Amino acid sequence: MLIAWHAWARRSFPWRADGASLYVKILVEVLLQRTRAETVARFLPGFLDRFPSWAELAVSDERALGEALKPIGLWRRRAAPLHSLALAVVESNESWPIDRESLEALPAVGQYIANAILLFVHGQRQPLMDASMARLLRRYFDLCPQKADIRHDPVLHETAYKVLAEGDAVELNWAMLDLAAMVCLPRNPRCEDCPLKRTCRYRLHCKKMGTN
DNA sequence: AATACGGGGAG
DNA sequence: CTCCCAGTATT
Structure with missing residues (x-):
C-alpha cells in the first residue's frame, strides 16, 4: 500500500508542515519548478526572511528578487512572473479563482500550479x-x-x-x-x-x- | 512539438 | 562529465 509506505518513508519539508501558510504552499510551487525539493528546502528559510508574504513580494524590486533567486537557478525565468503574480494576488485580496482557465491566466501559473492551487486552496482532488x-x-x-x-x-x-x-x-x-x-x-x-x-x-x- | 531557462546534486 | 530536478512561456 502506497500510504502505508509513505507513513514511514515520507519526506519532511517546511511547506508540508501543518502550520504552513497558503503563501508558502503556492510560492514553493514556483520555486520547485525543475528544482529539487531538497534544494528548495535549504533555500526557503532565507528567502522567506526577505519575502515573508505576497505583500512583501509585490512591493519588492524585481531585480533584487532575481538576485535572491540566483542560488536555485532559473532566476531570470522566475523573477518577473513571480513578481507579477504577487501583484495580482495582492490586487485580488488573496482570493484565488476556482476555474482552471482563470488560474492558468495568472503569471507563473501553468497546468501544474493551477492544479496545486485547486488542491491546496480549494481542496479539490x-x-x-x-x-x-x-x-x-x-x-x-x-x-x-x-x-x-x-x-x-x-x-x-x-x-x-x-x-x-x-x-x-x-x-x-x-x-x-x-x-x-x-x-x-x-x-x-x-x-x-x-x-x-x-x-x-x-x-x-x-x-x-x-x-x- | 521543440527550446530556453540555470544552479546544484547524484552517479 | 552527463543527466535530471514538484514547469512555464515562447517559438
Whole structure:
C-alpha cells in the first residue's frame, strides 16, 4: 500500500508542515519548478526572511528578487512572473479563482500550479502532475503516453484522477511524488525496494525490454 | 512539438 | 562529465 509506505518513508519539508501558510504552499510551487525539493528546502528559510508574504513580494524590486533567486537557478525565468503574480494576488485580496482557465491566466501559473492551487486552496482532488508523477503512472499502469507533453495527456490525467478518487488527495499526491523521487527513479529505479512491486506492470516490462 | 531557462546534486 | 530536478512561456 502506497500510504502505508509513505507513513514511514515520507519526506519532511517546511511547506508540508501543518502550520504552513497558503503563501508558502503556492510560492514553493514556483520555486520547485525543475528544482529539487531538497534544494528548495535549504533555500526557503532565507528567502522567506526577505519575502515573508505576497505583500512583501509585490512591493519588492524585481531585480533584487532575481538576485535572491540566483542560488536555485532559473532566476531570470522566475523573477518577473513571480513578481507579477504577487501583484495580482495582492490586487485580488488573496482570493484565488476556482476555474482552471482563470488560474492558468495568472503569471507563473501553468497546468501544474493551477492544479496545486485547486488542491491546496480549494481542496479539490487534483494531481500534482509533474514529470516524476507522470513517470510513476506510466510505469505502474504501463501507459502509452498520447502526447509528448504530459500536461495535455488525457491518459495520464484520467489515471491520476482514478488514483486520487478515494482517500486523502494531498497525502496521495505527496506519496506519489516521494515514491518517484526515492524509488521510481528515472534511470535506475529501485524496484526491489518498491512497495508497489507486487502489482506494478513495469517490472515485467523492465525485465523483457530493459529500461525505459 | 521543440527550446530556453540555470544552479546544484547524484552517479 | 552527463543527466535530471514538484514547469512555464515562447517559438
